[in-house]
Each structure stands twice: as structure tokens, then as C-alpha cells.
Amino acid sequence: MDKSRRKTTGPSGQTDMSPATYQGGHPADVHQTDAALRTAIACRQEGRPAPPAGMEERFMARLAKERSTGAEKPRHRAAIWITAAIAAAAAVAIAILPIPRTEADTAPGIASVERTAPAPVKETLPGTPEHTPAPARTINKVSPSPTPARTHPRPKPQVLIAATQPAPAPSVASPAPSVTSPSPVPSVATASQPQPAFTAEEIRLMERAEEMRPQALLYAAEILQCARIEARERQQAIFARQETSDHKQIITSI
């Protein structure tokens, strides 16, 4: 950059200052304005205050302070990152690792059956016959126990439970009372003790009765229908007889 040329001739060498492109007035005024502008700006710059004394020393002191604090920043940053990484790892571990479970939570149904099944009926209900189902109140104590893996059926106790009290929803967090503590009362196993065996003849008769039941119902319906028809015909006969007698009386009176 040729400063002497620009200072003596002004920026007329610049493309934006050519008279053809400048729109500020007469070209002579342009150069006059430019020269005066250059002088005016120079005067303004000369009139500005100089940098204050001691600025360099103050800056070097500030620079030293900034550099000393800047050196500590990486260590501070590393400590923050390590803390954040540990916190993140702990959060992931809590979210992923399985929660330790109690014995009752692992197999609630099976445990319940195994512990309550050996309870003898005679000890708890000595006066109750063996084939008598256990009372509903004793079954209710067992019912909250969730039995997802129950292996032996208990149709009758389920009916009794539904009739007496709705079973609470099975919950993992709240194990059934009969699971952890040995219950002296009869349990599901007691209620579902096998009934006394029937003889072959009795079983055959019962099966036969089951087979005959629909036919008996049909017979009963047919008999009932016949009885209704007979009654209706009887009433019609009575009515006809009365009507005939009435006619006879009219004829007689005429």
C-alpha cells in the first residue's frame, strides 16, 4: 500500500471514489470534501487521549493472572467430568441391575402350597369330618397368595373364596401372610382333600343319572304339556256344557 500516494492524492485512485461513480455532488467538491475530511479526521485522532501510562504493566499483570487461572481450568474440568461419569455409571447400574428379591417373591404360589399342604385337618378342626370342606374364613387367609405356578387344582375353594370375599390383587411387594408364617389353620390343601371314594356301582349309577337327566327333563316337559292340554280341554268341555245348558233354558223359556 502506497500511503504517500493516497495521502497526497486522496482516495481518488480507488474505484469507489472516481467522479463518475460518486454521487455526492460536483467532482471538485468531492476532492475538496475528501481532503478536508482527511484533515478533520486527523485532527480528531490527534485530539484523542493517548493510551494511559502504565497500561502495558497492568496488562501484563492481568495476563499473568489469567494464565495462572487458565492453567487450573483443565484440572477443574477433569474433576467435573470424572464426577459426572461416576454419577452416570451409578444411575445406569441402578437402572439395569436386578433388585434382590425375597423368598416369597420368587415363588409365592409353590411355597404356599408346600408349606400349608402338610397341615393336618384333624389338628386344626378336630370336630370336622375329613370329607367336609374347610370353612370359608380359613380359606380366605390363603387366597391372597398369588399362585401363578400352582400345579394342583382346587376348584371348590375358588368358588368358596369368590362367594365369601373377593381375593385381593396379588402383589409382589406384599407377600401373603400364610407364606412366611406357618399357619395352624387348614389351608387350600385341606379344603381340597380328595373326597371319600365311591364304589364302582355308585359311580355307574351317577353316570347313568347324568345321562338320564336330559331325557327326564324332556319327559317332565312333555307330561307338563299334556297336563296343560288336558286342563284346557276340560275347561272347554265345562264351558261347552254350561253353554248348552244355557241354550236349553232359553229354548225352554221361549
Add this chain to the structure above:
Amino acid sequence: MNAPSIETAISAARAGREEGFRQLFAAHSAAVFALVQHFVPDVAEAEELTQDTFLRAFAALEQFDSSRGSFLAWLRRIAYNLAIDQLRQNRPKEISLEGMAERKEEAGILDPEDFADETQERVEALMQAVGLLPAEEQTLLTLYYFDNLPQEEIAYIVGATANAVANRLRRIRKKLHNQLDNKNA
């Protein structure tokens, strides 16, 4: 400070040596201080902004590319951006007529009619008019007419194209010319 000395000082500063920082600051602090004074007339604030400029530059010294411009141009670019940011933070939303009059008094402008010399009268009128320009336009005029920087370097400093700088300079001159014509009319 010549170019080889600047390069040596830059290398020393990049190595973290104190003499490098000191040499660079001693060589360019006055120019940076003059630039930021357009935006912050207060001397203490201008000094702080100057120091901020050098701290920012020294922190990013590895990013300086001498092929794109001189070290002083790079410093001026940083200073200009910092000054613009500070100006935007502190700029009043409305300028009253009283504020305009105060700015004229701060500029130390005398009535041109006090001067018999026509040229001197015109210079004074221009000084008054320039003092009323926004800081960005004053900076452009100073960089162009006082520091004699080429438009390309000014464009690098202010973050614009050379054509944009030329257009802005043309508009500023036209504005000043119209103000002078109105005053003479």
C-alpha cells in the same frame, strides 16, 4: 516493529514466553486503543477493552493465519467485534436532541464561523459532522482516511466484503457532503 520482529514475537508468545506477549502489546496497543476509542470514549473503558482484545488474541494465537492479514489487522478485527458487542449492550435506545448537543460539546466542536479561513471552516464543520456519526461509521472513516488501510483490510476487520465497505464509505461521504451543503445554505 517490523514484520520479522512481529513474527519472532508471535513465535515467542505461542511458546508461552512473556517477552513475546509484552512485545506484541507494546507494538500494537496504541492502534487498538485508538480503534476502540470510537466506541468507548471513556479512557478506562477503552483500556479495558484493549486489554480484553489482547487477552482474546493471545488465547487464540494458534488460530492466527498470517496469510489472511497482518497481526495488527487481526487484532483490529477482534477489537472491532468486541467493541461492537459492547456498543450493542450499552447503546441507548433513543437519542434525544439534548444528547446530540452533549455529543457535540464532547467533541469540542467550535462554530465554523469563528474561523476566517474557508478551509479551516470546512474542516471544523466536517469534524462536527463526523463527531455526530455512529461509531461504526467513524471507525470506517478513521481506518480509511487516517490509518490508510486498503478497503480489503478494512473489510477483513469489520467482517464485510470490500464492495460493502466501498459502498458504506460512499454513503458516509454523501451524508457528510449533504450536511455541509445544508449548513452553508
